[in-house]
Amino acid sequence: MTAVSAPTDVPAHPAPARADWRDTLREASDLALLGFAVAAAALPVLTLAPAVATASAALHDRSVTGSWPDARTSLSRFGRALPAGLAVSAAALAAAAVLAADLLALAGGRVPGGGPALALTAVVVAALLGYAGLVAVAVGRTGGRGWRAAARRVARACPRRPAVWAAASGVCVLAVLLAVLVTPVAVPILGGYALAALHAVDARRPPEPS
Known part of the structure; x- marks a missing residue:
């Protein structure tokens, strides 16, 4: 009696399902809603940092578990992030105001230095934006705190x-430039996309030396 061999053209593991246009549209809609949620939570201005931290934690959950956290979890995270986040918001807004004033003064010729000083200041601002973006990603990995x-x-x-720092800086600079160009109602959408892009950039980092 001869043994029947198993067919060799059957894959050992089924191929993963490919995302179609509906998955892409759903992901885009989720990121847009995330941006609007951050904008709404940041309306008091000083709640900007807690709002970003909560959104970053939600994106981290999405990348790890494949699903978004429920509303109760996000509200709890936002509440826990408020005490420290208020101080972070105040410091970040003050630094942004100083840097913006420097850029405007250099661009208007009110401060000596001309083009080289303006270019150097712009590079410093871009680097600081990238650093701040990566900090927001890191805070998201710890539940928004x-x-x-x-x-x-x-x-x-x-x-x-x-390379990761430069990529994060590029994401932030592009988001700022687009925020200036697009209609104001679309700015929150850019926020959700930019934060997701920062998570994607940081996820591609090489392993850190021990």
């Missing part, structure tokens, strides 16, 4: 990962 620890960790990592 731990700004100080995240800031120290990213400050140590940026010189070791200049």
